[in-house]
Amino acid sequence: MSNLQVSLYRYNPETDSAPHMEEFEVDTQGRDLMVLDVLHMVKEQDNSLAFRRSCREGVCGSDGMNMNGKNGLACITPLSDVVKGGKLVLRPLPGLPVIRDLVIDMGLFYKQYERIQPYLQNSTQPPSIERLQSPEERDKLDGLYECILCACCSTSCPSFWWNPDKFVGPAGLLQSYRFLADSRDTATHERLSELDDPFSVFRCRGIMNCVAVCPKGLNPTRAIGKIRDMLLADAT
Amino acid sequence: MVTNITNLGRSGVSDWLIQRVSAVVMALYTLFIVGFLLFSSDLDYATWSGLFAQTWMRIFSLLAFVSIAAHAWVGLWTVTTDYIKPAGIRIAAQSIIILANFVFLVWGIQVVWGA
Numbered sequence: 001m002s003n004l005q006v007s008l009y010r011y012n013p014e015t016d017s018a019p020h021m022e023e024f025e026v027d028t029q030g031r032d033l034m035v036l037d038v039l040h041m042v043k044e045q046d047n048s049l050a051f052r053r054s055c056r057e058g059v060c061g062s063d064g065m066n067m068n069g070k071n072g073l074a075c076i077t078p079l080s081d082v083v084k085g086g087k088l089v090l091r092p093l094p095g096l097p098v099i100r101d102l103v104i105d106m107g108l109f110y111k112q113y114e115r116i117q118p119y120l121q122n123s124t125q126p127p128s129i130e131r132l133q134s135p136e137e138r139d140k141l142d143g144l145y146e147c148i149l150c151a152c153c154s155t156s157c158p159s160f161w162w163n164p165d166k167f168v169g170p171a172g173l174l175q176s177y178r179f180l181a182d183s184r185d186t187a188t189h190e191r192l193s194e195l196d197d198p199f200s201v202f203r204c205r206g207i208m209n210c211v212a213v214c215p216k217g218l219n220p221t222r223a224i225g226k227i228r229d230m231l232l233a234d235a236t
Numbered sequence: 237m238v239t240n241i242t243n244l245g246r247s248g249v250s251d252w253l254i255q256r257v258s259a260v261v262m263a264l265y266t267l268f269i270v271g272f273l274l275f276s277s278d279l280d281y282a283t284w285s286g287l288f289a290q291t292w293m294r295i296f297s298l299l300a301f302v303s304i305a306a307h308a309w310v311g312l313w314t315v316t317t318d319y320i321k322p323a324g325i326r327i328a329a330q331s332i333i334i335l336a337n338f339v340f341l342v343w344g345i346q347v348v349w350g351a
Contacts, residue, residue: 202248
């Protein structure tokens with residue numbers, strides 16, 4: 001028996017008044033496929049199914065979704081990691097508005113990313129070639145720059161669900177710390193002064209859902225802790 | 237920067253620090269009271285009243301009361317901003333919480349310091 005039961009979240013705003021789950025059956029021929037492969041097999045049965053995908057190898061971050069209750073990238077998640085009792089349940093990333101089927105509106109997520117000013121700011125005269133870093137200074141960016149903005153972390157965070165307009169969320173804060181920790185960035189104080197309210201950083205309760213789901217194995221909770229230490233040092 | 241006017245410290249860093257320090261004070265006070273109850277043999281009114289007659293115990297108690305009030309303000313403020321979305325109901329709930337904290341604090345001071 002190599003048939004896999006796939007339960008899919010379906011919503012078409014033009015025809016459906018409410019979202020519903022639709023059942024599909026897919027013949028995997030006993031292979032341990034990636035979830036994205038299964039989605040393509042479902043799309044062969046019903047080409048009205050909408051989902052995002054691009055690189056299919058965990059680099060672009062397009063196909064973040066909720067697989068049997070856990071957020072992740074469909075393209076690098078094997079069935080053996082998520083399928084329980086021969087059933088695969090796929091839903092869009094939770095907490096953000098659904099546009100159609102598995103496609104969500106990531107506007108608020110990007111708005112929070114934009115807020116932390118994710119680019120290098122340096123008020124000193126640029127050198128003739130480039131701004132140099134010591135290997136030690138460069139090491140501080142490891143575990144920060146690798147983020148692909150798939151939104152798996154922020155959409156698994158209850159604090160982001162409740163206050164997506166005020167709490168920056170784990171993805172944005174990881175990137176915020178990426179620039180706070182960069183020896184070439186001179187806007188540290190200005191960046192911190194934008195974050196010291198009770199929501200932007202401090203709505204993090206440290207439950208580490210973000211760490212549990214990050215497909216790149218990053219640790220936003222640790223970055224948030226470091227931002228908190230910097231805020232505390234700056235304010236006391 | 238998200239502005240707020242009803243949280244205790246007016247800043248996230250301040251609220252965060254108040255929450256940690258007040259938690260430590262409350263933990264020490266709880267441990268002390270439980271320890272006192274466990275280890276004082278034949279506890280009677282005179283011993284209990286004598287404990288609270290001492291200045292250091294009054295200061296310790298007042299510190300604990302202030303900590304409870306601050307801790308409750310910061311914590312419940314957070315709960316109201318998470319779960320109560322209509323602004324009118326949220327402001328009303330926050331006002332009731334802040335007023336209740338004040339009443340309990342003054343009442344506590346009166347119990348320990350009053351005649």
